Amino acid sequence: MFMKIGSDLRPSSIQPDPMCPDVHHVMSISQETSDIYTLKLQPTERREAVRFAPGQFNMLYAFGVGECAISISGDPTVNNVTEHTIRRVGLVTGTLGSVRAGDSIGVRGPFGTPWPMDQARGRDVLLIAGGIGMAPLRPVIMDVLANRENYKELTILSGSRDPEGILFADELLTWKKQPGVDSKVTVDHADSRWNGNVGVVTTLVNRTVKDPKDTIAFVCGPEIMMRYAVTELQKNGLGKDQIYLSLERNMKCAIGLCGHCQFGSEFICRDGPVFRYDRIEFWLNQREL
Amino acid sequence: MTHSRYPELSEHAFFAGLDNAAVAAIQSCARDCHYATGNWIARQGAPADDLYFIQDGRVAVVFPAPQRELTIQTLSAGDIVGWSWLMPPHEWQFDIKAVKDCSMMGIDGRSLRAKCEQDHHLGYALMKRLSRVMVDRLQATRLQLMDVYENRK
Numbered sequence: 001m002f003m004k005i006g007s008d009l010r011p012s013s014i015q016p017d018p019m020c021p022d023v024h025h026v027m028s029i030s031q032e033t034s035d036i037y038t039l040k041l042q043p044t045e046r047r048e049a050v051r052f053a054p055g056q057f058n059m060l061y062a063f064g065v066g067e068c069a070i071s072i073s074g075d076p077t078v079n080n081v082t083e084h085t086i087r088r089v090g091l092v093t094g095t096l097g098s099v100r101a102g103d104s105i106g107v108r109g110p111f112g113t114p115w116p117m118d119q120a121r122g123r124d125v126l127l128i129a130g131g132i133g134m135a136p137l138r139p140v141i142m143d144v145l146a147n148r149e150n151y152k153e154l155t156i157l158s159g160s161r162d163p164e165g166i167l168f169a170d171e172l173l174t175w176k177k178q179p180g181v182d183s184k185v186t187v188d189h190a191d192s193r194w195n196g197n198v199g200v201v202t203t204l205v206n207r208t209v210k211d212p213k214d215t216i217a218f219v220c221g222p223e224i225m226m227r228y229a230v231t232e233l234q235k236n237g238l239g240k241d242q243i244y245l246s247l248e249r250n251m252k253c254a255i256g257l258c259g260h261c262q263f264g265s266e267f268i269c270r271d272g273p274v275f276r277y278d279r280i281e282f283w284l285n286q287r288e289l
Numbered sequence: 290m291t292h293s294r295y296p297e298l299s300e301h302a303f304f305a306g307l308d309n310a311a312v313a314a315i316q317s318c319a320r321d322c323h324y325a326t327g328n329w330i331a332r333q334g335a336p337a338d339d340l341y342f343i344q345d346g347r348v349a350v351v352f353p354a355p356q357r358e359l360t361i362q363t364l365s366a367g368d369i370v371g372w373s374w375l376m377p378p379h380e381w382q383f384d385i386k387a388v389k390d391c392s393m394m395g396i397d398g399r400s401l402r403a404k405c406e407q408d409h410h411l412g413y414a415l416m417k418r419l420s421r422v423m424v425d426r427l428q429a430t431r432l433q434l435m436d437v438y439e440n441r442k
Binding site for chain 2 (some may be wrong): 060133196198203206
């Protein structure tokens, strides 16, 4: 008997054992910034369509090295191809960054709660991303653009350390040209060659929210940044139930068993990573967590 | 650069809650300013005689380090620029540069400072509003200094 976990989107027949990785082959690897790359993967065995929802993650396994949880950054409307945008921070992510097209890696998933796209329908959608936090929000943008009639204004606020670190810089320019879409980019540090915004991403929130009662905000980035973002969103009239955050902790099993990612009463892998703010507000304010 | 009167001062959020007399006092010091991209609006160490309200465009607050210029922050429509006119020694602490064509409302800081000395209610009202701006900028700068996107391997 197999445990039903994570998203209801995944047909149980596809991957019956959530602890058993499927072999995927690497279609391509592309460098996004100096330390961030994107893997495009495809399952080696032909089978039913693998679907995911924006905000979910997979466990990627570098054979003989280890496993790590990585958000899915690709297009949710495309079946059987998943993209993962990864930052080199350790042994596993460093090893995954050295694969080449045609190599194989292990994949478990998709896991976790998605961004609530159903709650976003008919409303203004405000995305606030910091650094690599842009990766799990990219599928949201693709979903909104693919179903434009379902949503009102889409605003993307993206913050990076410096101009060289802007993730999906070309796409941000392309998205901005779409009707009903605005994107603003800011960097924390720049010299005089940069003519864009300088300052933390939370400073862009002011004067961005047009209709606070009819806006939903999805936020992903460093936790400190998300706390300030929540403060700014509330100052601009958004309620706690209109703000969703994607959290990150050390995930191991991805099915809520091992406890590595426990966050108060929640398991980030099973109950998250996407949470409505009022559900985790108390735990976010506990210093020990 | 051109100048003209700016009659709709009370519409700016910064002045919300000010009485008509206070708005009129400030209005008497106001003018329109336009700076093209690349023009310097202020230079570090120069007399700080102006307070600006950005209506359109973008300015950079620049620290003129040797051999290079570091942009500390940028400000855009709705933001205010400059509080050195109120604090001794009344000199600009940073360079201010238009990085995108700018339309701004300029306030003659020397005149306004004199009015604040004469009318402490006006002075206190402005000081409270400027303090709010300063606190917000300080908080943002602290967050910037945390370098939250640093790759901690």
